[in-house]
Amino acid sequence: MVKRIFFILWPFLILLGPYFLFGALVGSIPGYMLYSYVWKDDKFCTSCHVHDYASIGWKTSIHGELTTCHDCHHQPLIDYAKEAIVLITKQPKFPMDLHHIPHVPVDICGACHLTEPEQTATVAGPMTKKDISKLPKVDQLYLHELHLRMETRMPLPRAFPLGKEKAYGTFEESARVEQKTSTKRSVMCMDCHGGPANRAHDFSVADRSCVRCHANTHRTELVKKLGCRTCHFQDFLTPVSATLPESEKKP
Secondary structure (H helix, E strand, O other), rough: OHHHHHHHHHHHHHHHHHHHHHHHHHHHHHHHHHHHHHHHHHHHHHHHOHHHHHHHHHOOOOOOOOOHHHHHHHOOHHHHHHHHHHHHOOOOOOOOOOOOOOOOOOOOOOHHHHOOOOOOOOOOOOOOOHHHHOOHHHHHHHHHHHHHOOOOOOOOOOOOOOOHHHOOOOOOOOHHHOOOOOOEEEEOOOHHHHOOHOOOOOOOOHHHHHHHOOOOOOOOOOHHHHHOOOHHHHHOOEHHHHOOHHHHHHO
């Protein structure tokens, strides 16, 4: 039966095959251009999304010249359809109109900033794998590496409720506002670089991120005035190799 159908269709395949092949080749060019625009060009996102404050923050940050939106923001395809409906029916105009923060996978930072990341296939921006390999790797820096080996019961900052950012990471409110989870998990990049203060694409760490876990560490008026980073910032940039005893350093 299958052979019979094949012999019936064979002349049509011979006749129409070149046209299908030509159409596929011609269509692949605009198809790839459309794919590149949607997935690799930030203008596709910024032309619709109402978040000027976030766009400015991203463009002026170090990530602005090196990444595209989809390098970090991943979500199921069905969510894109939902967003289109929201933009038509109820377009948000201000941050308080948002009901959730944009989804960013918890392990996405490691694609560029770890020596041996679990995956790098999600990086779609202008950086090549060779460029990414040249970036400083945080697991080779002293206090970064130390934190990444630790565990915590604190919820990820993105779970912090919208509209209550003023209470985030303050000495007075930290223990009362945030409830610790029952199970431990590994400390992640987002624990320090993903709080409410970073929701406009400014990923620099604020002292409020430190307070979530270290609220009771030398808690004095001097610390409140000068902050955590005044003393500890340089150790986050110090190579692990520089902290080793001379006998353990590689020649």
